[in-house]
Amino acid sequence: MFVRRIVVVGTGYVGLTTGACLASLGHRVVCSDVDAAKVEELSRGEVRIHEPGLAELVREGIAAGRLEFVVGSAAAVAEAEVVFLCVPTPMGAGGGADLAAVEAVAREVRGVLPAGCVLVTKSTVPVGTSARLRELVGREDVPVVSNPEFLREGSAVHDFLNPDRIVVGSDSQDAAERVAALYARLGAPTVLTDAASAEMVKYAANCFLATKLSYVNAIAELCERLGADIADVTEGMGYDRRIGQSFLRPGPGWGGSCLPKDTAALLQVAEAVDFDFPLLRATISSNQRQRERMVAKVQDACGGSLDGVRLGLLGLTFKAGTNDLRDSPALEVAHLLAERGAELVAHDPGLRGDEPELPDSVTLVDDPYQAAKGAAALVLLTEWQEFRTLDWSRVAEVLTGPVVVDTRNHLDPDVLHRAGLSWRGVGRTR
Numbered sequence: 001m002f003v004r005r006i007v008v009v010g011t012g013y014v015g016l017t018t019g020a021c022l023a024s025l026g027h028r029v030v031c032s033d034v035d036a037a038k039v040e041e042l043s044r045g046e047v048r049i050h051e052p053g054l055a056e057l058v059r060e061g062i063a064a065g066r067l068e069f070v071v072g073s074a075a076a077v078a079e080a081e082v083v084f085l086c087v088p089t090p091m092g093a094g095g096g097a098d099l100a101a102v103e104a105v106a107r108e109v110r111g112v113l114p115a116g117c118v119l120v121t122k123s124t125v126p127v128g129t130s131a132r133l134r135e136l137v138g139r140e141d142v143p144v145v146s147n148p149e150f151l152r153e154g155s156a157v158h159d160f161l162n163p164d165r166i167v168v169g170s171d172s173q174d175a176a177e178r179v180a181a182l183y184a185r186l187g188a189p190t191v192l193t194d195a196a197s198a199e200m201v202k203y204a205a206n207c208f209l210a211t212k213l214s215y216v217n218a219i220a221e222l223c224e225r226l227g228a229d230i231a232d233v234t235e236g237m238g239y240d241r242r243i244g245q246s247f248l249r250p251g252p253g254w255g256g257s258c259l260p261k262d263t264a265a266l267l268q269v270a271e272a273v274d275f276d277f278p279l280l281r282a283t284i285s286s287n288q289r290q291r292e293r294m295v296a297k298v299q300d301a302c303g304g305s306l307d308g309v310r311l312g313l314l315g316l317t318f319k320a321g322t323n324d325l326r327d328s329p330a331l332e333v334a335h336l337l338a339e340r341g342a343e344l345v346a347h348d349p350g351l352r353g354d355e356p357e358l359p360d361s362v363t364l365v366d367d368p369y370q371a372a373k374g375a376a377a378l379v380l381l382t383e384w385q386e387f388r389t390l391d392w393s394r395v396a397e398v399l400t401g402p403v404v405v406d407t408r409n410h411l412d413p414d415v416l417h418r419a420g421l422s423w424r425g426v427g428r429t430r
């Protein structure tokens with residue numbers, strides 16, 4: 001059954017993907033945002049974020065008359081059947097989730113939501129937020145539903161349309177079923193539960209993923225000390241179906257717009273109910289240590305000092321396939337290298353150079369060979385596919401030192417060795 005009017009508030013990674021994908025499933029969607037310039041661009045089919053297939057879906061939705069963009073939420077929701085909140089919930093003071101945007105929208109729309117309309121939180125919000133929103137909205141005729149989103153950046157459209165599961169929680173069974181029905185065509189396993197449990201699923205999943213990565217990064221360090229090879233170790237672990245092969249790649253630490261803020265938020269929620277959570281604290285502190293460990297690796301590769309040393313960096317985004325720099329481990333490693341006196345020249349295929357998050361200490365160049373030119377070492381920080389197939393002989397010619405530090409174990413050491421380069425990975429014996 002198609003819904004005549006879905007409103008999606010917030011047109012970022014989650015909101016725009018949700019709006020465009022729901023329109024592609026046949027629903028009629030209005031997306032609203034406070035950013036008037038963005039709304040204008042989106043109305044022309046121009047998409048700023050780098051997500052495969054998203055711009056195409058947006059243009060198709062507009063052309064089919066099923067997707068439109070407006071500024072502000074109050075007017076948009078007047079005839080809505082379902083309203084999705086997809087606004088930011090960044091890390092606030094003390095580590096908790098800042099709910100200012102979610103609450104601002106709730107206040108903006110509470111007087112104009114039609115009777116029977118369902119208000120859905122898709123933003124990641126702490127347990128108890130649905131209950132708080134119900135009070136804030138103060139409308140018996142407007143049920144509140146939690147429907148957390150699990151998409152990954154870089155594969156947002158694919159993940160939305162091929163979800164591992166749909167989670168919908170509410171104290172109103174009827175409202176939860178109406179929201180679950182929107183996804184019926186996707187045929188995904190659906191968990192229908194109460195609002196608190198749905199909110200908890202999201203944090204429990206992200207914190208589990210972060211813990212898995214901190215664990216793998218620690219095992220990689222142990223491999224280095226004991227002479228074992230992390231690639232073989234994780235392959236051997238991953239064949240156990242209870243563990244699985246995914247999310248086992250060591251790196252410069254986990255980052256991005258979600259895992260860091262969500263781990264901090266769950267820790268704060270735990271503290272608020274007097275629950276000591278040393279496991280999660282260690283997950284977070286190990287991640288900070290991992291970044292510092294990568295810097296020590298680079299320093300060691302450069303003979304002990306980074307003062308005045310020129311380094312080429314490959315990648316600055318928090319992972320490949322996105323132009324998102326929020327909480328990027330690569331940026332933090334760059335910051336720590338600059339603090340030790342290194343001169344940094346970087347290339348990232350996802351960046352244009354006008355991103356406000358780019359620090360002054362890094363010069364961004366258009367191609368990887370320019371980043372390598374005159375550098376004492378090349379440091380790979382983000383696993384862009386194109387870095388695997390560089391002309392390594394050309395890289396070796398322009399580097400002043402023959403060293404490549406590969407913080408993602410992304411490159412083929414044999415290929416680099418053949419080009420006369422020395423390769424240093426993470427937790428590898430080769």
Ligand SMILES: NC(=O)c1ccc[n+]([C@@H]2O[C@H](COP(=O)([O-])OP(=O)(O)OC[C@H]3O[C@@H](n4cnc5c(N)ncnc54)[C@H](O)[C@@H]3O)[C@@H](O)[C@H]2O)c1
Pocket residue numbers: 009010011012013014015032033034035038073086087088089090101104105122123124125149150151152153257258
């Ligand atoms: N990025 C992801 O991969 C991802 C995945 C799952 C869940 N989430 C969660 O989804 C939420 C949104 O994340 P995002 O990455 O899409 O954020 P984003 O920063 O990419 O986009 C948020 C959008 O909301 C708009 N906005 C802010 N305040 C508004 C208001 N009052 N009214 C209307 N629009 C407003 C902003 O202009 C922006 O366009 C967060 O809670 C996040 O934790 C994100």
Ligand SMILES: O=c1ccn([C@@H]2O[C@H](COP(=O)(O)OP(=O)(O)O[C@H]3O[C@H](CO)[C@@H](O)[C@H](O)[C@H]3O)[C@@H](O)[C@H]2O)c(=O)[nH]1
Pocket residue numbers: 124149150151152153154206209213246247248249250251252253254255256257258259318319320329
């Ligand atoms: O084997 C791995 C996998 C990931 N990472 C790093 O972990 C971070 C997070 O990666 P990923 O989870 O792919 O990125 P996100 O797009 O932030 O997605 C996470 O955060 C989203 C927002 O909550 C959730 O919806 C997703 O399910 C969850 O995977 C990045 O820095 C990656 O480089 C590794 O170092 N090794």
